[in-house]
Amino acid sequence: MRRSMIDWARGVRWRRGRPGERAMNVAMPRRRRPLATTGSTPAVARSLLLLASDAGVAGPQPPGTPPAERCAARLTVADTLSFDRTSLTVSRACPRFTVRLDHVGKLPTQAMGHSWVLVQAADAAAVAADGLAAGPTKDNLAPRDPRVLAATRVIGPGESTSVDLPLGTLRVGERYTYVCTFPGHHALMQGSLTVTP
Numbered sequence: 619m620r621r622s623m624i625d626w627a628r629g630v631r632w633r634r635g636r637p638g639e640r641a642m643n644v645a646m647p648r649r650r651r652p653l654a655t656t657g658s659t660p661a662v663a664r665s666l667l668l669l670a671s672d673a674g675v676a677g678p679q680p681p682g683t684p685p686a687e688r689c690a691a692r693l694t695v696a697d698t699l700s701f702d703r704t705s706l707t708v709s710r711a712c713p714r715f716t717v718r719l720d721h722v723g724k725l726p727t728q729a730m731g732h733s734w735v736l737v738q739a740a741d742a743a744a745v746a747a748d749g750l751a752a753g754p755t756k757d758n759l760a761p762r763d764p765r766v767l768a769a770t771r772v773i774g775p776g777e778s779t780s781v782d783l784p785l786g787t788l789r790v791g792e793r794y795t796y797v798c799t800f801p802g803h804h805a806l807m808q809g810s811l812t813v814t815p
Contacts, residue, residue, distance in 0.1 A: 690716040695732040695798070697723035699806040707812045710790055717796075718780040719770050727774030731800045733757060734770045736783065736811060739793035741765040746797055746804035758799040772800060788813045 689712035694702040708715045719734045731754075737745050745765050749758035757772045768783040788794065790813050798807035 688712065689714065690718070692718045692720065693734060694720045694722055695807075696721070697725045697730050699798075699803055701734075701796075701798075701807060701809050704809040705812065706796070706809065707814060708785065709814050710785060710788075712785055715783045715785055716780055717768070717770070717783065718778060719773065720778045721773045721775055723775045725775065727772065728754075731772040731774050732798050732803070732807070733759075733772045733800060734768075734781065734796055735759065735766060735799050736768040736794055736796045737765050738767075739795040739810075742795045742797050742804065742808065746799050749799035750801050758801065767794070769799075785813065790815050 688709055691703070691706050691708075706717075717734055717736075719732065721732055723730055735745065735749075745760075745763060746758075748760040748763065749756075752758060752760045754772065757769070759766060759769055767787060768781050770779040770781045773779050788811075792813070794811040794813070796809050796811055797804045800807075
C-alpha cells in the first residue's frame with residue numbers, strides 16, 4: 619500500500635516490517651516534539667548564537683579589525699599549472715594572514731606536486747632555481763633561504779596544507795609574488811599578493 623498525500627498531511631507515518639517479519643503497513647501517528655528550551659532561551663536561538671560566534675560574527679572586536687575572512691585565503695590547485703586565484707589582497711590591520719592550499723588533482727605528487735611560496739617579485743625566478751637544486755626532499759626550497767617570506771610543503775592529490783604569515787614582515791606598496799617551486803612550475807604558476815593599509 620502506498621502512502622497517500624492525505625496521510626502525509628495528517629502526519630501519519632507508515633512502518634514497514636522488521637527483518638524476518640512480514641512487511642506490514644501500519645499507520646502510526648507522528649509524534650510532535652515541543653521546542654526544547656533551556657531556561658527562557660529556545661534551543662534553536664541558542665544554536666544560532668553559537669554558530670554566529672564560531673563564524674566570528676558575534677562578539678566585540680577591537681576597532682579597525684577586519685573580518686576574519688579577509689585575513690585568510692584558500693587556493694585550489696589541480697593537475698594544471700595554475701592556481702585558481704592569481705591575486706590576493708590582505709589588509710595590514712590583520713594580525714596574520716593564513717593561506718590554505720588544497721590539491722584536487724589526480725596525478726601523483728612526483729608528477730604534479732604543488733606548493734605555495736611567497737617572495738618579493740624580483741626574487742621569484744631565483745628562488746625557484748635554487749629550489750630546483752635543493753630537490754624534492756627539501757620541498758624544492760633552499761634551506762633557510764632569507765628571500766622566502768612564507769612557504770608551504772609540496773602536496774599531492776587529496777592533500778591540503780596551510781601557512782600563517784605574520785604581516786609585520788610585509789610593507790604596503792611592496793610587490794609580492796607567490797609561486798609554485800615544484801620543478802618547471804614557477805614560470806606559469808604565479809600570483810600577486812597586495813597589502814593594503
